[in-house]
Amino acid sequence: xxxxxxxxxxxxxxxxxxxxxxxxxxxxxxxxxxxxxxxxxxxxxxxxxxxxxxxxxxxxxxxxxxxxxxxxxxxxxxxxxxxxxxxxxxxxxxxxxxxxxxxxxxxxxxxxxxxxxxxxxxxxxxxxxxxxxxxxxxxxxxxxxxxxxxxxxxxxxxxxxxxxxxxxxxxxxxxxxxxxxxxxxxxxxxxxxxxxxxxxxxxxxxxxxxxxxxxxxxxxxxxxxxxxxxxxxxxxxxxxxxxxxxxxxxxxxxxxxxxxxxxxxxxxxxxxxxxxxxxxxxxxxxxxxxxxxxxxxxxxxxxxxxxxxxxxxxxxxxxxxxxxxxxxxxxxxxxxxxxxxxxxxxxxxxxxxxxxxxxxxxxxxxxxxxxxxxxxxxxxxxxxxxxxxxxxxxxxxxxxxxxxxxxxxxxxxxxxxxxxxxxxxxxxxxxxxxxxxxxxxxxxxxxxxxxxxxxxxxxxxxxx
Numbered sequence: 001x002x003x004x005x006x007x008x009x010x011x012x013x014x015x016x017x018x019x020x021x022x023x024x025x026x027x028x029x030x031x032x033x034x035x036x037x038x039x040x041x042x043x044x045x046x047x048x049x050x051x052x053x054x055x056x057x058x059x060x061x062x063x064x065x066x067x068x069x070x071x072x073x074x075x076x077x078x079x080x081x082x083x084x085x086x087x088x089x090x091x092x093x094x095x096x097x098x099x100x101x102x103x104x105x106x107x108x109x110x111x112x113x114x115x116x117x118x119x120x121x122x123x124x125x126x127x128x129x130x131x132x133x134x135x136x137x138x139x140x141x142x143x144x145x146x147x148x149x150x151x152x153x154x155x156x157x158x159x160x161x162x163x164x165x166x167x168x169x170x171x172x173x174x175x176x177x178x179x180x181x182x183x184x185x186x187x188x189x190x191x192x193x194x195x196x197x198x199x200x201x202x203x204x205x206x207x208x209x210x211x212x213x214x215x216x217x218x219x220x221x222x223x224x225x226x227x228x229x230x231x232x233x234x235x236x237x238x239x240x241x242x243x244x245x246x247x248x249x250x251x252x253x254x255x256x257x258x259x260x261x262x263x264x265x266x267x268x269x270x271x272x273x274x275x276x277x278x279x280x281x282x283x284x285x286x287x288x289x290x291x292x293x294x295x296x297x298x299x300x301x302x303x304x305x306x307x308x309x310x311x312x313x314x315x316x317x318x319x320x321x322x323x324x325x326x327x328x329x330x331x332x333x334x335x336x337x338x339x340x341x342x343x344x345x346x347x348x349x350x351x352x353x354x355x356x357x358x359x360x361x362x363x364x365x366x367x368x369x370x371x372x373x374x375x376x377x378x379x380x381x382x383x384x385x386x387x388x389x390x391x392x393x394x395x396x397x398x399x400x401x402x403x404x405x406x407x408x409x410x411x412x413x414x415x416x417x418x419x420x421x422x423x424x425x426x427x428x429x430x431x432x433x434x435x436x437x438x439x440x441x442x443x444x445x446x447x448x449x450x451x452x453x454x455x456x457x458x459x460x461x462x463x464x
Contacts, residue, residue, distance in 0.1 A: 006030060006302070007173045007207050010359065011117050012215040015085055019123070019165060025216040029056060029355075030302065031207060037217040039077050039126050040064040041161045044151065046309050051265045052356045052449035057159065057219065058309075060147055064160055067145060068138040068228075075130055081122030082168045120168040121215065131230050140228050148224070157240045159219035160230060166214050173207045262391040266384075269452055272349040273459040275342040283331060288369075288460050290328040295354075295366055300325060305351050308332075308344050350456040356449035361425045364418045365453060375458040379419050381405055383451045386428070390439045397439045406435060422450055 012027035019025060028034050036059035037043070046056035065074070144152075151158055221231040222240050231238060259267075276284065294300045304325060311318040317337035318329055332344050354362060368375060382405055389399055420430055427443030430436070 007175045007205060008034070008209065008215075010175075011119070011173055014117070015119065015121070015165065016216045018085060019083065019121075020216070025163070025165065025218055026055070026057070027216050028214055031209060031213065033059075034209070034213040034215070037161050037214045038164055038166075039124050039161050040075060042067070042222070043159050043161065043219060044156055045159070051268060052353060052445055052452055060151075060158070062145060062147065064134075067141055067148060067224075068134070069141050070138065075134060076127065078125045078127050079122055080125065082120050083122065085117065085119040085121060117171075117173055119171050119209075119215075121165050122168055124164045124166055126162050128232070131232065135227075135229050140224065140226075152224070152241045155239060155241055158222045158224065160222050161217050162220045162230075162232070163218040164214045165216040167209060167211055170211050171209045173209060175205045260391065262387050265387070265391075265448060265451065269455045272346050272452075273455060275340075275346045276456065276459040279343075284460055287328065287331055290324050290331070291460070292366070292369055293324045294328065295362075295369075301351060301355075304328065305348065305355075308339065308348050311339050312341065312344055312348075346456070349452070350460070353449050353452035353456060356445070357453060358425050358446070361422050361446075361450065364422055364425075365457070368418060369457065369461070374461040375454050377458070378405070380451070380454045380458060382419065383423075383447060383454060386423070386437065386439075387444075387447055387451060391444070393439055394441050396441070398436060399439060400436055403435075423447075426450060 006029070008031045009027055009029045012029075016025040016027055028037060037057070040063050042060045042062040042064065043057040044060055046058045143149075148158070221235070221238070223229045223231060223238065224240055225242075279287070294304060303321075307318045307321070307329070310316075315338075317333065318339065320326065321329055332339055332347065334340055354365065357365065368379075382401070385401055385405055390397070416434075420434060423437075424430060426446035427440040428447075429438035429440070
């Protein structure tokens with residue numbers, strides 16, 4: 001069964017809430033990657049920026065030392081801590097699924113999730129004065145490493161790790177899950193078999209994290225021209241290898257119609273939906289079925305993300321895979337085996353949105369996809385109205401929604417219960433009659449991820 005995000009990533013996300021109130025730290029997404037983000041390591045961005053989630057990075061198998069002369073001494077790192085982190089989470093979600101294919105009836109299930117964490121960590125930070133000294137005293141190596149040359153030709157940005165959160169001791173992460181299901185069903189046929197049943201599945205997962213593993217990190221953009229420097233404060237316009245204004249073919253931008261931040265999010269989701277909407281209905285159904293199967297597997301989804309990202313970055317067709325992974329990849333490739341770029345990027349966007357959801361929200365999303373109606377337009381309209389009203393609101397405020405937006409919830413009680421749980425999991429407070437909401441500014445990123453997930457899944461399940 002699915003545990004996404006992984007125990008490791010879930011712990012990393014909870015940890016940075018305590019150590020990084022302003023959200024500057026980036027969680028490491030897997031134990032496998034936990035040795036790749038020490039200070040001075042060089043990385044590239046793995047995915048496009050979006051309104052939800054955080055950018056992911058991939059180690060370039062280089063450190064700052066590999067591109068600078070002289071190669072010694074080692075630059076200093078300042079240590080803070082240790083910090084002791086203890087976290088226990090218990091939650092429960094219930095829902096029903098209508099089965100309407102060859103089996104008719106209704107099946108209900110309840111999922112209980114429990115996570116327990118006990119960590120001792122320290123932070124490693126490159127002092128500000130160290131960057132000044134390095135820039136003044138160290139020059140770029142010549143010739144430059146081949147991977148830097150390739151990134152220059154692609155005009156890809158390069159980043160250097162400036163801070164990391166590392167474990168002081170070995171730690172054990174534990175996650176348990178209990179699923180219970182029961183229901184009545186009818187199988188049509190000559191004798192029209194009828195029955196009912198119930199079942200229970202318990203899953204316990206334990207991960208041992210070695211001492212020295214990195215849970216979170218921070219980066220700064222490298223600028224590499226004839227000289228080099230580090231941008232400690234983000235600047236999207238400035239590229240590693242060139243200024244936007246100095247690029248060939250640069251033209252001044254004419255004034256455009258001003259749009260709100262929420263309209264930018266809408267435009268982003270619509271752009272990513274388009275390749276899915278344009279697919280043949282049968283192909284969409286195949287992709288959705290394969291995706292539903294992969295949603296039950298943490299490793300399968302992570303592997304799919306890595307394969308899509310690596311193939312899009314390198315231009316080399318993805319390696320052959322067996323089973324559902326192989327079927328899905330074949331549906332994202334053209335006859336030559338190359339990924340269909342727009343389609344593969346749309347899937348990466350969808351997976352990024354799902355990965356930004358909480359574990360409880362992810363479970364509910366699977367239940368909604370297994371209902372007869374899949375993702376309802378009214379569900380997206382509800383999230384849309386909440387975001388439109390509050391996108392730029394920085395204080396807690398109470399608000400209500402038009403009654404017509406809430407009417408569908410009264411007609412579909414089970415699905416509406418799941419939608420309200422999704423909203424509460426984002427951080428919204430909902431009154432007893434489910435008509436009054438309290439906005440929490442910290443809920444914005446989660447709501448953007450929910451909006452993106454619902455929109456992309458509806459495009460895949462229903463098309464136009």
